[in-house]
Amino acid sequence: MLLRLRVSLPDRPGVLGQVARAFGVMGADILQVTVLERQAGRAVDDFTVSWSGVFEPAELRDRIGVVPGTRVEGVWPTREVPGASLDYDLLGHVAGDPDRAYVTLVDAVADLVSAEWAVAVDSAGGAIVHGSWQAPESVPAAELTPLRATAFDEGGLHLVSVPMDGVHLVVARSQGPAFHRAEVDKIVRLAGIVSVLAGGVSRTV
Known part of the structure; x- marks a missing residue:
């Protein structure tokens, strides 16, 4: 299934890589990242991921949220296929x-x-x-x-x-x-x- 996750994270080098690794550990394939805002040392990004469904989406939220300084603001299904224009x-x-x-x-x-x-x-x-x-x-x-x-x-x-x-x-x-x-x-x-x-x-x- 395709999921969209909105993640607030520190806007500094290395943090995005940590979040990407956390997705990989959970078996979620990142298909697209959209930067919604960057201000006051933080960024808000939307991640579109392909998710196997082995675990509940709430567990994906919890696992990503353990990256220091990150906050998952939402996890929900999406029909927006990356690259479809x-x-x-x-x-x-x-x-x-x-x-x-x-x-x-x-x-x-x-x-x-x-x-x-x-x-x-x-x-x-x-x-x-x-x-x-x-x-x-x-x-x-x-x-x-x-x-x-x-x-x-x-x-x-x-x-x-x-x-x-x-x-x-x-x-x-x-x-x-x-x-x-x-x-x-x-x-x-x-x-x-x-x-x-x-x-x-x-x-x-």
């Missing part, structure tokens, strides 16, 4: 069929940030106008009014809401940590590019 695929599909730009975005965006589902919610009425395959029939609407992207927690879910063209794009995950600001920025940028590619086309959702 899903963001480019998304934008290519949107450019090829701008009439379905927002449907395409909703269907694809969750996998791009290791989330579980996404929906487009009508900004005026709060009704879901399109949802990805794992989306629920309703979403919390209280936080969908701001004119800027918002990350919040509601009912055990980590959510990001991005207003765009009469709808709010809402992305959610129940496993793993809250959305990092780098993930929120990625969603915002993708939504902005999709809006540009869609041009003046009527929203089809």
Whole structure:
């Protein structure tokens, strides 16, 4: 299985190597490392690993956490295959069929940030106008009014809401940590590019 681990660690030479060795000892193959932030002598990295499943993911968290100064902030399943360039695929599909730009975005965006589902919610009425395959029939609407992207927690879910063209794009995950600001920025940028590619086309959702 593919797992994503978010690890906070000291930003100094040798520590990343210690973490990599700890993964190797547990039989986890590191497929990708994404640096989310570096500040105040610490870094926050997302590791995508191939995991045999012999042990529970919680044990992987515990073993990595023994490296001095490290803190595992979350372990959760991911469908984001390293090297697959899903963001480019998304934008290519949107450019090829701008009439379905927002449907395409909703269907694809969750996998791009290791989330579980996404929906487009009508900004005026709060009704879901399109949802990805794992989306629920309703979403919390209280936080969908701001004119800027918002990350919040509601009912055990980590959510990001991005207003765009009469709808709010809402992305959610129940496993793993809250959305990092780098993930929120990625969603915002993708939504902005999709809006540009869609041009003046009527929203089809």
